[in-house]
Amino acid sequence: MPNAVSPRAIASSLTELWSPRVVAELDDSYVKVAKVHGTLTWHSHDNEDELFYILKGKLRIEMEAGAVELTEGEAFVVPKGVRHNPVAEEECHVMLIERKSTLHTGTETTSKTRSVEEQLRPL
């Protein structure tokens, strides 16, 4: 039987920025948390929607049609195929729900890109 998890506590404990970690499995999706600060990179996920839920701080999700500013307790779904770039002016802790097939930075690769295997490392 799975255990209860505290996404907030796990996000707080992370030491590496922009490095999502899997905290639970939900059918064909993963529940992840990340600690972010600064900018990730413009990318899209052609086949998967992506849920952001803000655990602490603020996150701006830039998209070509405009940006969304999220604060603690707010959620936003980036629809599949929509290019986006997450920007955190200050440290932000986020919970993500992503399909298992979702690549961190889509077809882009940067020094921040983390493989699914890296995201699955034990906490």
Added chain:
Amino acid sequence: MPNAVSPRAIASSLTELWSPRVVAELDDSYVKVAKVHGTLTWHSHDNEDELFYILKGKLRIEMEAGAVELTEGEAFVVPKGVRHNPVAEEECHVMLIERKSTLHTGTETTSKTRSVEEQLRPL
């Protein structure tokens, strides 16, 4: 483009207990919130995992193998096929991630059971 949503604010505004409402769509899943107090009913979802995330208060999820006590900010996945019964000794606000095919109380039907159409009513 979808809007940011505040699951906490929406859950707070609900007037009917045990009546989940859809706040966002995520591929083949819905993000829902509910205000609960008391007991739902023993049931299972044979084909779908179900994520509970506690927005406010406490929730006990009783299962045949034992119960899990969840407090604000904690998450728990009830695996597919596992009979469970959510119990809130005091008012609790919860965010749920469920597949679109998930029935509220599985194959059980009680006066608390809400159809997916009812859960999709505009907020």
